[in-house]
Amino acid sequence: MEFQNTLEFARKMDGQDPLRKFRSKFYFPKRESGEPYIYLCGNSLGLQPITTEAAILQELEDWKKYGVEGHFHAKHPWMPYHEFLTQAMANIVGAKPIEVVVMNTLSVNLHLMMVSFFRPKGTRTKILIEFDAFPSDKYAVESQLKFHGLDPNEHLIQLKAREGESLIREEDIEQVIKEEGESIALIMLGNTNYYTGQFFDMQRITELGHSMGCTVGFDCAHGAGNVELNLHDAGPDFAVWCSYKYLNSGPGSLGGCFVHERHAHNKDLNRFAGWWGHNKDTRFKMRDGFDPIPGVESWQLSNPPILSMAAIKASLELFEEAGISNLRKKARSLTSFCEFVVEGICNDRIQIISPKDPDKRGSQLSIQVKDADKALFDKISEAGVIADWREPDVIRIAPTAMYNSYEDVFHFSQLLKKQLI
Numbered sequence: 001m002e003f004q005n006t007l008e009f010a011r012k013m014d015g016q017d018p019l020r021k022f023r024s025k026f027y028f029p030k031r032e033s034g035e036p037y038i039y040l041c042g043n044s045l046g047l048q049p050i051t052t053e054a055a056i057l058q059e060l061e062d063w064k065k066y067g068v069e070g071h072f073h074a075k076h077p078w079m080p081y082h083e084f085l086t087q088a089m090a091n092i093v094g095a096k097p098i099e100v101v102v103m104n105t106l107s108v109n110l111h112l113m114m115v116s117f118f119r120p121k122g123t124r125t126k127i128l129i130e131f132d133a134f135p136s137d138k139y140a141v142e143s144q145l146k147f148h149g150l151d152p153n154e155h156l157i158q159l160k161a162r163e164g165e166s167l168i169r170e171e172d173i174e175q176v177i178k179e180e181g182e183s184i185a186l187i188m189l190g191n192t193n194y195y196t197g198q199f200f201d202m203q204r205i206t207e208l209g210h211s212m213g214c215t216v217g218f219d220c221a222h223g224a225g226n227v228e229l230n231l232h233d234a235g236p237d238f239a240v241w242c243s244y245k246y247l248n249s250g251p252g253s254l255g256g257c258f259v260h261e262r263h264a265h266n267k268d269l270n271r272f273a274g275w276w277g278h279n280k281d282t283r284f285k286m287r288d289g290f291d292p293i294p295g296v297e298s299w300q301l302s303n304p305p306i307l308s309m310a311a312i313k314a315s316l317e318l319f320e321e322a323g324i325s326n327l328r329k330k331a332r333s334l335t336s337f338c339e340f341v342v343e344g345i346c347n348d349r350i351q352i353i354s355p356k357d358p359d360k361r362g363s364q365l366s367i368q369v370k371d372a373d374k375a376l377f378d379k380i381s382e383a384g385v386i387a388d389w390r391e392p393d394v395i396r397i398a399p400t401a402m403y404n405s406y407e408d409v410f411h412f413s414q415l416l417k418k419q420l421i
């Protein structure tokens, strides 16, 4: 596709966008003047779907009306409520329903997964992670190492991009796994990376990791709802993600968790247990020993917050309607257009550090601005853009397929250009 750096062209692309109707299904924050902001921050907090409010009100209404009986008599009974989310969430991450559950939040799930899948033994004690992993993931793995009496300085291997490069080369990941695999208990990588938008070939990493005897998990916080994940086929042991970024389910909403089917019936796998993970038929007898539900549901601890799940349900309905592969198709094109117009600014202060190859990045461009400080970003914000600033010098923008337009992206590039001159 030949792009043109004009407003007319952007509008033409919007006119041909088969997903364009979804934009009007979201609330855009507005400036004092009443003009909507150009919202390019869906990788941090997705916008609110218009249907969310009614979905939450429904549960408040049913609580009013039924009290505890809402567990059985609510329009969407609370007892099995999480099950209403499973199929749609499984479609988003490319998994089977038995492999997916919505529960807790991301960092909590990451810990629960490591309780089961980080089992250091003998000389196999290490965790492999990216050097620029999201801070919470780093704290989680470091604290897990310490919990097992292991010093993170010795037992945490951090993958770094080469000197002068921003992206980790897949061949470097492979080399580390080949060289150090026998001492690695767990490979835990971000897919997609929150800082650069780069994503890795999960299947290759998983197969190599498994061939060396490591367990493999991915943090898909920036992948879910953004790129097409193929968790079942790729075959990692576990994955975790959140639902408030590309999945538009509201601040602090519940996370998703994947455990591969190969572990579904292994009752001996060590896990922290709670009543919501126990066999549904005997859960309320309250007497039996813990009998895990087959599949990832057995990692559930508590009965879940229905109000938050209602927001997830409303959002997932939009994903079901739009289709994740259609969204991905638009995201590729929209992100490439964004790259084209940003490069069209022709200013040697800016450099896009996200992968050039559209198959290696999601709906995100990380723009490094030479000699910039946050003042530049604040000016762009004042001019009407909501994006994300990462110290020391990176603007992250996420043209999300669900609600962003080609016109949004075009206007953003114009505003950025103005601030750079």
Ligand SMILES: *Cc1c(COP(=O)(O)O)cnc(C)c1O
Residues within 6 Å of the ligand: 105, 106, 107, 108, 134, 136, 137, 190, 194, 219, 221, 222, 242, 255
């Ligand atoms: C957003 C994000 C988190 C946030 O974790 P919460 O437990 O949901 O607060 C963790 N890890 C990564 C990679 C993220 O992108």
